[in-house]
Amino acid sequence: TQLLEQSPQFLSIQEGENLTVYCNSSSVFSSLQWYRQEPGEGPVLLVTVVTGGEVKKLKRLTFQFGDARKDSSLHITAAQPGDTGLYLCAGAAGANNLFFGTGTRLTVIP
Amino acid sequence: DTGVSQNPRHKITKRGQNVTFRCDPISEHNRLYWYRQTLGQGPEFLTYFQNEAQLEKSRLLSDRFSAERPKGSFSTLEIQRTEQGDSAMYLCASSSSRWPLYNEQFFGPGTRLTVL
Numbered sequence: 001t002q003l004l005e006q007s008p009q010f011l012s013i014q015e016g017e018n019l020t021v022y023c024n025s026s027s028v029f030s031s032l033q034w035y036r037q038e039p040g041e042g043p044v045l046l047v048t049v050v051t052g053g054e055v056k057k058l059k060r061l062t063f064q065f066g067d068a069r070k071d072s073s074l075h076i077t078a079a080q081p082g083d084t085g086l087y088l089c090a091g092a093a094g095a096n097n098l099f100f101g102t103g104t105r106l107t108v109i110p
Numbered sequence: 111d112t113g114v115s116q117n118p119r120h121k122i123t124k125r126g127q128n129v130t131f132r133c134d135p136i137s138e139h140n141r142l143y144w145y146r147q148t149l150g151q152g153p154e155f156l157t158y159f160q161n162e163a164q165l166e167k168s169r170l171l172s173d174r175f176s177a178e179r180p181k182g183s184f185s186t187l188e189i190q191r192t193e194q195g196d197s198a199m200y201l202c203a204s205s206s207s208r209w210p211l212y213n214e215q216f217f218g219p220g221t222r223l224t225v226l
Binding site: 097099102 | 220
């Protein structure tokens with residue numbers, strides 16, 4: 001079983017601050033996805049990274065895939081209350097299912 | 111709305127009863143996945159279909175669980191003789207089967223099961 005560890009588990013920050021969430025594993029993944037989940041809803045796909053060292057930007061969110069394709073980070077610039085949610089990373093080791101981390105619960109205080 | 115849909119959104123049942131959930135994937139997706147998510151955890155894989163074929167089942171999928179996708183479109187997940195430990199959010203996702211799109215799984219809103 002591929003284990004994905006996310007840190008921190010909980011993060012509470014003021015609006016306008018920057019933050020970074022980490023996703024680490026000892027396994028190599030063919031791709032890695034980041035999702036955001038609201039309470040009572042399913043995860044919503046934010047981004048997919050495939051190539052080691054790849055960086056993708058989505059407005060104020062920057063995603064990076066580690067060179068060895070074992071880890072990833074999500075950086076949010078100038079966080080807003082609408083960024084509040086559970087951020088999940090998910091790794092794909094092959095052609096089938098995704099392995100999810102336990103998530104980082106972010107609260108942005110206005 | 112062309113996203114993944116799941117019904118019902120909530121189900122409360124008594125221990126020992128059978129329940130069935132339905133998932134309608136994105137129409138052009140031929141892969142369909144079932145996951146289970148408990149409080150404070152990320153989703154855990156249960157099983158997946160490519161078209162009507164069930165290609166993989168997790169060890170989490172006990173013999174009380176059965177999933178079908180008879181015509182390669184919608185899928186059902188049945189739990190027989192429910193136990194309190196089955197209480198969870200059951201999530202369905204769909205994707206294309208082409209690289210790298212098959213790892214971009216799109217999730218439905220989930221069915222929240224509570225077993226009393």
